Amino acid sequence: MVDATDNDLVDAARSGDRDAMERLLRRHHARIWAISRRIVGNDADAADATQESLLAVVRGLPRFDGRSAFTTWLYRVVTNTCLDELRRRSRRPRPVDVLPEASHRDPDVADQMAIDAALETLSPEFRAAVVLRDVVGLDYAAIAEILEIPPGTVRSRIARGRAGLAVELGGNFGGGEQRQSLEP
Amino acid sequence: MNMPDDSLDELASAYLDNELSASERADAEANPQVMRRAELFEATRRLVAQPVDEPSPERRERAIAAAMASMEAQVIPLKGRDRRIRWQLGAGVGAAAVVIGLLVAIVASSNSSDDSSSSNAATAIVTVSEPATGSAAPSGSSKSTQAASQAPSPEAATATAGSDAGGAADSRDSGAATASTAAPTAATPQPFGSSTPPNIGQYSDATSLGQATQTLTASAASPQACEGQVLAELTWDGQPAQLVERTDNTRVVVAPDCFVLAFVDRPVPTTAP
Numbered sequence: 097m098v099d100a101t102d103n104d105l106v107d108a109a110r111s112g113d114r115d116a117m118e119r120l121l122r123r124h125h126a127r128i129w130a131i132s133r134r135i136v137g138n139d140a141d142a143a144d145a146t147q148e149s150l151l152a153v154v155r156g157l158p159r160f161d162g163r164s165a166f167t168t169w170l171y172r173v174v175t176n177t178c179l180d181e182l183r184r185r186s187r188r189p190r191p192v193d194v195l196p197e198a199s200h201r202d203p204d205v206a207d208q209m210a211i212d213a214a215l216e217t218l219s220p221e222f223r224a225a226v227v228l229r230d231v232v233g234l235d236y237a238a239i240a241e242i243l244e245i246p247p248g249t250v251r252s253r254i255a256r257g258r259a260g261l262a263v264e265l266g267g268n269f270g271g272g273e274q275r276q277s278l279e280p
Numbered sequence: 281m282n283m284p285d286d287s288l289d290e291l292a293s294a295y296l297d298n299e300l301s302a303s304e305r306a307d308a309e310a311n312p313q314v315m316r317r318a319e320l321f322e323a324t325r326r327l328v329a330q331p332v333d334e335p336s337p338e339r340r341e342r343a344i345a346a347a348m349a350s351m352e353a354q355v356i357p358l359k360g361r362d363r364r365i366r367w368q369l370g371a372g373v374g375a376a377a378v379v380i381g382l383l384v385a386i387v388a389s390s391n392s393s394d395d396s397s398s399s400n401a402a403t404a405i406v407t408v409s410e411p412a413t414g415s416a417a418p419s420g421s422s423k424s425t426q427a428a429s430q431a432p433s434p435e436a437a438t439a440t441a442g443s444d445a446g447g448a449a450d451s452r453d454s455g456a457a458t459a460s461t462a463a464p465t466a467a468t469p470q471p472f473g474s475s476t477p478p479n480i481g482q483y484s485d486a487t488s489l490g491q492a493t494q495t496l497t498a499s500a501a502s503p504q505a506c507e508g509q510v511l512a513e514l515t516w517d518g519q520p521a522q523l524v525e526r527t528d529n530t531r532v533v534v535a536p537d538c539f540v541l542a543f544v545d546r547p548v549p550t551t552a553p
Contacts, residue, residue, distance in 0.1 A: 117351055121344050126334065133332040143339060211327050227449035229297065230328040236299050255293035256286070259317075261324040 102166045111159055117157070120139040124167075127232065128174050134227040135210045135220070136185070138262055145181045149174045164241060171232065172242045175224050182220045214264035222257035229254050292317035296325065374516040375542050378523065378533055400474050508532075516541050 100108075100119070108116030125146070132145035152173045215223050221243075228239045236254075240247040255273050288311075294300050295308040296318050308314045334340075365389060508526035515521065521541060525531050533542040 114348065114351060118348055123342055123345055125344065129335055129340075139333075139335070143335060144344070146335070147343045147346060150343055151350050154347045154351045155374065183418050207327065207330065208332070211330065215328070226328060230325045236294075236297070251290055251294050251299065252286075254297070255290040255425065258293050258321045259285075259289045261328065262320045265324055265327055271281050 100216075106160065106166050108196075110160070110211070117154060121153065124170060125150070125211050130231055131171065131174050131227055132178050134180075134211075134215060134231050135175070135223055136181050137216050141181055141185060145174070145178045148181070149177045152177055168238060168241055171228065171234070174243075175228065175242060179220050179224065183206065210265060215262050217264050218260050221252050222260070225250055225253040226257040226261070288313055289317055289321075293321055296321050334402075371541065374533070377516060378514055378542065382512070382523075385512070 100116070102120070102123075103122070105116045105120045113215045128149050129146050132149065133139070133142040136142050136145050153170065153257060156173060160166070171179055215226075218226065224243060225239055228234050228242060229236075234242070236250045239250045239254075243250065245253075291300070291304065291308050291311075292314045295305060295314065297392070300308060308318070335343075348474050479530065508524045511525050511531065512523040513520065514523060514533070519535065521533050521535050523531060524534050532540050533538055
């Protein structure tokens with residue numbers, strides 16, 4: 097199964113094929129990590145969320161009924177896991193990533209920190225919608241299916257999320273936007 | 281054209297994502313405010329879409345290995361659960377067989393009380409053996425160690441009648457009640473009336489006895505389980521078994537090796553109803 101599709105691997109994994117399951121996890125690990133990293137905002141929590149997502153995939157795959165695309169189901173698992181992680185984090189002290197001192201930061205690191213900080217100002221629901229659109233590149237219909245909300249709500253959340261990011265990231269691209277409330 | 285900020289932002293954002301209809305798109309492109317917002321959002325989009333740092337290979341391998349380990353761990357309890365489900369299913373089917381057998385026996389014994397020439401012993405599902413004294417639930421008698429005879433065909437869910445079966449005019453007095461598999465009124469609760477088999481005890485009808493049967497979630501073979509009086513030979517999950525009234529006045533369904541398969545949850549009364 098060199099060129100096996102996701103569906104091929106899902107079918108094989110559901111019937112107990114360990115190799116297929118492992119290939120499925122490896123194939124999607126980078127995307128799972130990227131979504132987690134952007135939603136939860138730091139490496140330590142992203143590692144936890146990624147780990148939990150992989151476990152959820154392994155445990156939940158037998159119940160995946162194939163009515164939606166595997167990736168839709170996968171992104172729903174990852175998003176929900178990240179939102180759970182954020183809820184848990186709100187009840188405990190936050191881990192802090194080890195960062196280089198400000199004078200030694202390269203521009204990319206500074207950008208990443210600014211993006212993390214800006215995303216963190218958004219509510220988790222807005223953040224998830226923006227990440228699924230801008231990091232994964234999903235269309236509104238797919239995001240609606242993943243988040244189980246109407247497409248109109250997706251459109252609104254992404255727009256308000258971007259407006260909030262524009263305010264927070266204004267200094268990064270020369271803007272001067274006014275802050276506004278971003279609670280849903 | 282003045283638009284509320286939210287509407288303007290939605291239009292600009294959806295424009296950027298190519299999620300507008302043709303007419304909306306035309307409206308957006310004709311509105312400089314929308315175009316400025318779209319430009320701003322494009323800049324934020326580029327930043328958010330920047331690739332994140334990959335986790336270290338060690339971290340990635342640990343995560344995948346842990347997930348794969350959970351796949352292995354998952355297999356064991358699932359198998360165990362399947363076994364439990366199979367056992368419970370088997371026990372449930374067996375319990376149902378006991379209940380149906382008793383129902384049929386009761387109905388048939390009621391019918392046969394007026395028919396002293398009952399000749400259907402060969403097709404009986406359950407034989408209810410009356411104690412030698414003829415009284416309800418006597419204590420101290422012991423279980424016969426072997427079934428009087430065993431079912432020649434488990435698929436037919438039958439057990440042949442005991443040695444004293446088939447010749448009684450009245451099951452209360454005769455010592456045996458035999459049942460036909462074709463009893464048409466088995467589904468309807470039948471009052472025992474005067475033909476109540478003595479070992480049925482306090483149950484006023486077949487339904488109440490059926491409701492009293494419960495399966496065990498766990499059991500073990502025990503010599504004590506077999507001590508008591510055999511009330512009926514029956515087929516349990518395709519295997520011969522016996523309904524035994526134990527010396528503590530409880531009733532159990534036991535396999536030939538004394539493994540308890542089911543309980544009848546009410547104590548057996550010491551007097552006939």
